[in-house]
Amino acid sequence: xxxxxxxxxxxxxxxxxxxxxxxxxxxxxxxxxxxxxxxxxxxxxxxxxxxxxxxxxxxxxxxxxxxxxxxxxxxxxxxxxxxxxxxxxxxxxxxxxxxxxxxxxxxxxxxxxxxxxxxxxxxxxxxxxxxxxxxxxxxxxxxxxxxxxxxxxxxxxxxxxxxxxxxxxxxxxxxxxxxxxxxxxxxxxxxxxxxxxxxxxxxxxxxxxxxxxxxxxxxxxxxxxxxxxxxxxxxxxxxxxxxxxxxxxxxxxxxxxxxxxxxxxxxxxxxxxxxxxxxxxxxxxxxxxxxxxxxxxxxxxxxxxxxxxxxxxxxxxxxxxxxxxxxxxxxxxxxxxxxxxxxxxxxxxxxxxxxxxxxxxxxxxxxxxxxxxxxxxxxxxxxxxxxxxxxxxxxxxxxxxxxxxxxxxxxxxxxxxxxxxxxxxxxxxxxxxxxxxxxxxxxxxxxxxxxxxxxxxxxxxxxx
Amino acid sequence: xxxxxxxxxxxxxxxxxxxxxxxxxxxxxxxxxxxxxxxxxxxxxxxxxxxxxxxxxxxxxxxxxxxxxxxxxxxxxxxxxxxxxxxxxxxxxxxxxxxxxxxxxxxxxxxxxxxxxxxxxxxxxxxxxxxxxxxxxxxxxxxxxxxxxxxxxxxxxxxxxxxxxxxxxxxxxxxxxxxxxxxxxxxxxxxxxxxxxxxxxxxxxxxxxxxxxxxxxxxxxxxxxxxxxxxxxxxxxxxxxxxxxxxxxxxxxxxxxxxxxxxxxxxxxxxxxxxxxxxxxxxxxxxxxxxxxxxxxxxxxxxxxxxxxxxxxxxxxxxxxxxxxxxxxxxxxxxxxxxxxxxxxxxxxxxxxxxxxxxxxxxxxxxxxxxxxxxxxxxxxxxxxxxxxxxxxxxxxxxxxxxxxxxxxxxxxxxxxxxxxxxxxxxxxxxxxxxxxxxxxxxxxxxxxxxxxxxxxxxxxxxx
Numbered sequence: 001x002x003x004x005x006x007x008x009x010x011x012x013x014x015x016x017x018x019x020x021x022x023x024x025x026x027x028x029x030x031x032x033x034x035x036x037x038x039x040x041x042x043x044x045x046x047x048x049x050x051x052x053x054x055x056x057x058x059x060x061x062x063x064x065x066x067x068x069x070x071x072x073x074x075x076x077x078x079x080x081x082x083x084x085x086x087x088x089x090x091x092x093x094x095x096x097x098x099x100x101x102x103x104x105x106x107x108x109x110x111x112x113x114x115x116x117x118x119x120x121x122x123x124x125x126x127x128x129x130x131x132x133x134x135x136x137x138x139x140x141x142x143x144x145x146x147x148x149x150x151x152x153x154x155x156x157x158x159x160x161x162x163x164x165x166x167x168x169x170x171x172x173x174x175x176x177x178x179x180x181x182x183x184x185x186x187x188x189x190x191x192x193x194x195x196x197x198x199x200x201x202x203x204x205x206x207x208x209x210x211x212x213x214x215x216x217x218x219x220x221x222x223x224x225x226x227x228x229x230x231x232x233x234x235x236x237x238x239x240x241x242x243x244x245x246x247x248x249x250x251x252x253x254x255x256x257x258x259x260x261x262x263x264x265x266x267x268x269x270x271x272x273x274x275x276x277x278x279x280x281x282x283x284x285x286x287x288x289x290x291x292x293x294x295x296x297x298x299x300x301x302x303x304x305x306x307x308x309x310x311x312x313x314x315x316x317x318x319x320x321x322x323x324x325x326x327x328x329x330x331x332x333x334x335x336x337x338x339x340x341x342x343x344x345x346x347x348x349x350x351x352x353x354x355x356x357x358x359x360x361x362x363x364x365x366x367x368x369x370x371x372x373x374x375x376x377x378x379x380x381x382x383x384x385x386x387x388x389x390x391x392x393x394x395x396x397x398x399x400x401x402x403x404x405x406x407x408x409x410x411x412x413x414x415x416x417x418x419x420x421x422x423x424x425x426x427x428x429x430x431x432x433x434x435x436x437x438x439x440x441x442x443x444x445x446x447x448x449x450x451x452x453x454x455x456x457x458x459x460x461x462x463x464x
Numbered sequence: 465x466x467x468x469x470x471x472x473x474x475x476x477x478x479x480x481x482x483x484x485x486x487x488x489x490x491x492x493x494x495x496x497x498x499x500x501x502x503x504x505x506x507x508x509x510x511x512x513x514x515x516x517x518x519x520x521x522x523x524x525x526x527x528x529x530x531x532x533x534x535x536x537x538x539x540x541x542x543x544x545x546x547x548x549x550x551x552x553x554x555x556x557x558x559x560x561x562x563x564x565x566x567x568x569x570x571x572x573x574x575x576x577x578x579x580x581x582x583x584x585x586x587x588x589x590x591x592x593x594x595x596x597x598x599x600x601x602x603x604x605x606x607x608x609x610x611x612x613x614x615x616x617x618x619x620x621x622x623x624x625x626x627x628x629x630x631x632x633x634x635x636x637x638x639x640x641x642x643x644x645x646x647x648x649x650x651x652x653x654x655x656x657x658x659x660x661x662x663x664x665x666x667x668x669x670x671x672x673x674x675x676x677x678x679x680x681x682x683x684x685x686x687x688x689x690x691x692x693x694x695x696x697x698x699x700x701x702x703x704x705x706x707x708x709x710x711x712x713x714x715x716x717x718x719x720x721x722x723x724x725x726x727x728x729x730x731x732x733x734x735x736x737x738x739x740x741x742x743x744x745x746x747x748x749x750x751x752x753x754x755x756x757x758x759x760x761x762x763x764x765x766x767x768x769x770x771x772x773x774x775x776x777x778x779x780x781x782x783x784x785x786x787x788x789x790x791x792x793x794x795x796x797x798x799x800x801x802x803x804x805x806x807x808x809x810x811x812x813x814x815x816x817x818x819x820x821x822x823x824x825x826x827x828x829x830x831x832x833x834x835x836x837x838x839x840x841x842x843x844x845x846x847x848x849x850x851x852x853x854x855x856x857x858x859x860x861x862x863x864x865x866x867x868x869x870x871x872x873x874x875x876x877x878x879x880x881x882x883x884x885x886x887x888x889x890x891x892x893x894x895x896x897x898x899x900x901x902x903x904x905x906x907x908x909x910x911x912x913x914x915x916x917x918x919x920x921x922x923x924x925x926x927x928x
Binding site for chain 1: 487488493565566570571613615626627628629630631633634635637638641642680682706708709710711712745746747748773774775776777779780781782783784785786787788793811821854856857858859884885886887888906907908909910
């Protein structure tokens with residue numbers, strides 16, 4: 001079972017069984033996605049009606065397909081899956097994505113069909129993603145098996161593994177339209193009849209395109225194997241997991257099980273820590289952790305310098321870091337402090353956190369923020385820097401190029417930008433910065449929440 | 465000292481001492497703000513150069529002003545304040561906003577000047593906001609004393625009291641450009657030589673325009689009085705306070721004081737609870753709590769129903785509510801559950817949290833979300849509803865009018881909207897909903913964080 005699943009991510013030829021000519025139908029949208037992503041391999045469509053869809057010939061039957069197609073995507077009702085899979089197997093197809101739901105998660109009939117597919121897998125040695133999956137994506141190969149209208153999925157450095165159809169659907173769509181980072185691989189593991197989170201980890205740790213792995217899991221199929229694999233993988237690449245079902249309600253368990261669940265969740269917490277998995281608790285952090293990992297290195301530690309245009313923000317953000325997160329806002333070297341003092345009026349005593357407004361009003365935003373950022377980035381006590389940029393009408397808005405330049409000059413220390421000011425400038429600055437390699441975050445607390453996650457990733461990678 | 469400070473919020477005539485003809489200077493921007501807000505009272509400008517600024521005559525000296533102007537805004541260097549105030553007092557002016565910094569917060573010289581102003585206050589009985597304040601705003605009176613380029617400040621139902629210049633500056637600007645709610649009063653209390661947080665509370669509890677009060681405080685001038693006043697006010701209107709200086713770093717205290725600070729903060733926590741103050745810990749919640757209070761009633765309790773288009777979101781949000789917040793995601797009445805089942809396919813067993821996607825794909829977004837929202841709003845176990853709206857390409861985007869209609873139909877239960885989908889539709893939906901009275905929140909966890917704050921406000925108001 002440990003044989004390579006790499007062919008799923010670089011198939012030379014694929015079959016879509018259940019292709020449809022009707023826009024909106026999964027059997028159409030998957031083809032549309034494949035076209036939109038520029039897939040360069042051969043595409044064989046199967047539908048009894050025949051004809052042509054989006055320029056591809058439609059075969060009337062699996063029996064008519066040539067032998068040895070690399071991957072079949074089956075988009076048929078659950079009950080029709082076993083027959084189709086067997087037909088494909090007869091034509092030498094060894095790898096399958098089973099899109100449909102309606103299996104074990106629904107009723108006994110579905111469970112029986114699922115059991116039959118398990119038997120086929122055991123008999124034939126085929127590999128299967130799903131069923132009950134919205135597919136997988138391999139941006140370097142310009143390929144996706146998703147039937148959700150995604151359009152072109154941008155290429156990036158983070159890979160996602162999601163035990164839910166909806167990650168590779170509307171959450172990906174959210175990422176594609178709100179953000180400027182891309183993904184390497186996305187794997188919707190669905191009911192994980194065959195390929196599961198452990199297989200995904202083993203594949204992704206070897207994948208050169210993947211710098212970090214982010215997972216959404218509701219269950220762990222083989223906990224022992226998963227812990228063994230994770231213990232190995234997390235020393236090489238960050239592995240971040242949102243494991244849901246923490247609460248009674250979340251886990252949909254009966255009231256009588258509350259205590260058991262709570263203790264189970266603590267066991268998971270402890271086990272994850274032991275094997276270096278960085279656990280997260282907010283769905284949004286699936287996106288924002290991916291964003292931080294896409295643009296910036298991991299910080300070497302949890303010590304931040306923050307620059308804000310308001311004493312109130314400085315104080316409340318420092319409180320938030322130190323009381324609600326395990327992020328330090330340490331003292332700077334006296335020489336750094338003095339340099340901050342040199343660019344600031346006498347009436348303010350500079351320290352970390354950095355009250356940047358006096359320097360910014362004296363020297364302008366670019367020079368004030370820019371010089372202060374370099375001073376704190378040079379300081380050995382600082383692992384990461386968060387500037388809260390104030391961009392408002394009537395105060396000259398500089399090009400954000402200076403932040404891009406600083407990020408290039410300090411490639412080993414993450415810079416997370418956030419804003420307080422006029423929306424239009426923030427939107428412009430976000431687009432500019434992110435298309436030039438610097439991530440920005442909505443809400444001024446978010447960079448610190450993300451930094452805390454990144455610092456835990458670093459600790460996990462360097463554990464003994 | 466307890467005499468009414470209402471005149472600050474409805475002055476019939478004002479003097480700007482230190483008016484400037486140079487755009488960008490505080491002495492100019494304050495006039496520009498006054499014009500932008502449409503102030504209808506008399507405006508007397510004072511500057512030794514004379515002339516005219518933005519259509520107003522400039523008096524060369526305070527001595528030339530007519531007697532009995534309601535309010536003077538002094539925008540002069542700290543050292544020039546005492547002489548100017550005394551001159552104003554001689555002309556019958558009794559109310560002052562002192563904008564400049566450079567007093568006790570800076571050095572001994574500043575402290576001496578501040579002490580002199582205290583003596584003038586004691587001798588003459590004048591009332592003072594500041595010094596070291598960016599001013600105050602009274603939207604019903606179309607007036608502001610802020611010297612920060614704000615433009616027209618929209619009128620609303622929430623009032624802010626901030627012990628920081630920067631709230632009524634760039635944070636207000638952030639609210640004005642990102643949000644669609646307004647404010648009733650904003651008071652930057654600054655160094656609070658005279659008017660402090662207790663005075664502000666006493667005034668605002670009587671102010672018909674103010675539905676709720678949100679404060680940022682770094683210190684409490686007279687804790688005993690503040691607690692007495694708060695105990696009274698919080699039974700009438702919600703009072704939300706971000707009290708900073710929780711951490712050693714945040715409080716800028718010496719290392720040796722850490723323990724003392726920590727215990728002090730716990731004392732504050734306990735005291736706030738006792739007198740019904742709802743404490744918040746994130747600067748962003750100053751904005752989002754204000755947003756929730758501006759649009760929606762307080763919930764009657766902490767029991768939420770959430771509707772999301774993804775099982776993963778449902779499960780992780782329910783976890784977040786129950787494990788990380790004190791928000792309940794309770795069972796529905798069986799009759800409600802059955803109604804949800806009636807609009808959903810058989811293969812899914814409906815419950816709270818509500819997996820809305822099957823109903824939305826069967827009946828369309830408007831009908832699916834709309835009917836489900838009404839079902840859970842009708843349920844006596846539910847105090848508030850959060851729909852996570854999925855708006856993506858190729859799925860028909862309905863008008864958001866149906867949510868506005870539902871909000872009108874259920875005026876006693878808050879509805880907080882959030883999104884997962886295509887940015888362009890979300891932006892459009894946000895603008896439509898908020899200009900029609902329904903608040904939306906960025907990041908899917910935010911509505912629940914805000915709901916938890918609102919539920920605490922409700923508990924505080926109804927305490928024995």
